[in-house]
Amino acid sequence: MEKLKQKKKKVSYSYEIPYDLLLDIFSRVPAKSIARFSCLSKSWRSKLGLPYFTELFLTKSLARPRLLFAIKDNEDLFFFSSPQPQNPVDKSSLVATRYRMNFPKYLPSRVCPPHSGLVFLHSRGRKERVICNPVTGESITLPKVYARGVKRCFLGYDPINKQFKVLCTTRSRYEGRSETYWVLTLETGKLIWRRTMECIPHTDGYGEICINGVLYYKAHIDGSSCVIVCFDFSSEKFSFIKLHGKMLHGTLINYKEDAGKRKWCKRISVLLSLHDKLGINLDKVGMTGAGEIVFVPPYRKPDLFYIVYYNIERKTFARVNIDIHGSEELKDRTFVVTTFLDYVENMKFL
Numbered sequence: 001m002e003k004l005k006q007k008k009k010k011v012s013y014s015y016e017i018p019y020d021l022l023l024d025i026f027s028r029v030p031a032k033s034i035a036r037f038s039c040l041s042k043s044w045r046s047k048l049g050l051p052y053f054t055e056l057f058l059t060k061s062l063a064r065p066r067l068l069f070a071i072k073d074n075e076d077l078f079f080f081s082s083p084q085p086q087n088p089v090d091k092s093s094l095v096a097t098r099y100r101m102n103f104p105k106y107l108p109s110r111v112c113p114p115h116s117g118l119v120f121l122h123s124r125g126r127k128e129r130v131i132c133n134p135v136t137g138e139s140i141t142l143p144k145v146y147a148r149g150v151k152r153c154f155l156g157y158d159p160i161n162k163q164f165k166v167l168c169t170t171r172s173r174y175e176g177r178s179e180t181y182w183v184l185t186l187e188t189g190k191l192i193w194r195r196t197m198e199c200i201p202h203t204d205g206y207g208e209i210c211i212n213g214v215l216y217y218k219a220h221i222d223g224s225s226c227v228i229v230c231f232d233f234s235s236e237k238f239s240f241i242k243l244h245g246k247m248l249h250g251t252l253i254n255y256k257e258d259a260g261k262r263k264w265c266k267r268i269s270v271l272l273s274l275h276d277k278l279g280i281n282l283d284k285v286g287m288t289g290a291g292e293i294v295f296v297p298p299y300r301k302p303d304l305f306y307i308v309y310y311n312i313e314r315k316t317f318a319r320v321n322i323d324i325h326g327s328e329e330l331k332d333r334t335f336v337v338t339t340f341l342d343y344v345e346n347m348k349f350l
Helices: 019-026 031-037 042-048 051-062 274-278
Strands: 066-073 076-083 092-099 119-122 129-133 138-141 149-158 163-171 180-185 206-211 214-221 225-232 237-242 283-287 292-296 306-311 316-324 336-343
Touching (some): 019 051, 149 206, 149 214, 292 336
Antiparallel strands (some): 066 336, 129 138, 163 180, 206 214, 225 237
């Protein structure tokens, strides 16, 4: 009887979650939550900054592309993001939330298209160039290129070696010599510019787009011939695609074609006047991975901000309102915003 009266000892079991399973769980958590977890301790930051987890999270993010909004207001720059609808519905709404960023004192004015989650900021008039990650809130200032004059810089991603690289074209210090080309790799630990192969001299590039690790931009050779300059971030080699005269003023987009084949595809699409259809002139942003052209109004306010999707297959329009949250500084102001499509969140720490 005494044994029956004795209290049973409580047995507790403690199971440790396998490390691989833990990282897989975290790869499905929203990026903002991961950024907060990384601030708990050095140990957490170290684990969540491992190349394996960064690559895993990036792979998951590719399946859920987002919209990225860079809003410039006087001397301030804000980043907002929202889910990108795969089948946009007319008169629907999306909520854009703010990324908290830490920028250097001097902030370059031009915001370039993001690549695998990172954004490149620079200006033509000054030499400051900044790479930032809106998700982690971090930014780094690149070292200066000591040359006669910097023409253009481009950020890209090398998918083979899994490295972020910056291509910079400069004028030679010595008279009679052509331009020089420099490459900087972020993952080397120490940011150093190094000379790369020579290239046929051409004018400043414009209208750039990066597809599968290859940078494309339009330029002129000998002041007349218009070409598309191709730079492979993996091999770090240049090549050219000749443009027909009618393509001079076109916009480079990624539209369901194999860029490696370098074969022109003739496609005719009659686009109705947006002014007649929607009652306002719109600016073209680009094309989504689903093959829809996206437009935005030229002036925006927090309470009147929207984007328009045009499906070239069905020839239909869909207006989607953007509800910007966390924009107290922008209240009752008309601001300048640059919209980027197919943005993928990256947990890479800079």
